[in-house]
Amino acid sequence: MLNKIDRNKIKVAEEAVRYIKNGMTVGLGSGSTIDWMLKKLGESVNEGLDIKGIPTSYKTEKLAREYGIPLTDSSNVIEIDLAIDGADEIDEQLNLLKGGGGSLVREKIVDSVAKELIIIADESKLVPALGDFLLPVEVVQFGWELTAHHISQLNCVPYLRKKDNNEIFITDNDNYILDCSFEKIPQPTRLHEKLKLMTGVVETGLFVGMVDRVIIGSDNGIRTHVNEF
Numbered sequence: 001m002l003n004k005i006d007r008n009k010i011k012v013a014e015e016a017v018r019y020i021k022n023g024m025t026v027g028l029g030s031g032s033t034i035d036w037m038l039k040k041l042g043e044s045v046n047e048g049l050d051i052k053g054i055p056t057s058y059k060t061e062k063l064a065r066e067y068g069i070p071l072t073d074s075s076n077v078i079e080i081d082l083a084i085d086g087a088d089e090i091d092e093q094l095n096l097l098k099g100g101g102g103s104l105v106r107e108k109i110v111d112s113v114a115k116e117l118i119i120i121a122d123e124s125k126l127v128p129a130l131g132d133f134l135l136p137v138e139v140v141q142f143g144w145e146l147t148a149h150h151i152s153q154l155n156c157v158p159y160l161r162k163k164d165n166n167e168i169f170i171t172d173n174d175n176y177i178l179d180c181s182f183e184k185i186p187q188p189t190r191l192h193e194k195l196k197l198m199t200g201v202v203e204t205g206l207f208v209g210m211v212d213r214v215i216i217g218s219d220n221g222i223r224t225h226v227n228e229f
């Protein structure tokens with residue numbers, strides 16, 4: 001039995017697939033909302049839609065293959081027409097906090113070069129300001145304690161991400177994730193820049209000024225927010 005949030009995720013997943021046209025190279029994000037999108041996209045492919053997907057995680061790659069979606073990778077393309085991804089928080093300027101699933105680096109590489117980026121989410125992801133969700137920061141394994149100490153000087157507590165069995169979570173890029181409690185992030189660009197300058201930091205889950213369109217699902221249906229850059 002599907003819960004309310006899943007039903008809303010399915011609505012936006014189906015709507016997003018309508019933007020995918022024949023011949024496109026499509027960035028395939030990660031997360032449970034994207035899993036629904038892959039299911040729908042697989043159906044469209046089986047009905048004749050001719051596209052190539054670029055997955056942003058091993059999990060997405062595996063599911064896309066199961067659904068019969070043809071895949072390619074970054075060594076074979078020079079352009080990505082459209083990327084569709086999820087988010088953990090979306091603020092009023094359509095900036096994002098991402099990485100709850102741990103795929104932020106590959107997501108950012110793909111999302112940032114796509115000609116168009118569409119984010120799909122249920123309405124619980126809309127926030128006045130980013131930061132209630134712990135900010136994921138991917139760091140190299142070597143010296144992670146030193147990197148964590150450096151990050152903590154920005155007035156946050158970084159927690160090393162662990163799996164349910166208490167093993168350290170390792171990303172698809174063989175790095176660690178520090179989930180950082182910042183409470184509120186009023187200036188996401190500034191914070192992102194400060195973190196990126198720290199040796200040991202690979203990437204942050206702040207996706208600022210990248211989104212073209214956000215499709216939100218709620219009990220009342222779907223609504224679309226378009227970014228006027």
Ligand SMILES: O=C(CO)[C@H](O)[C@H](O)COP(=O)(O)O
Nearest residue numbers: 031032033086099100101103
């Ligand atoms: O950034 C992500 C993974 O790194 C996901 O897009 C984000 O966590 C949203 O996931 P879900 O659709 O399961 O709520």
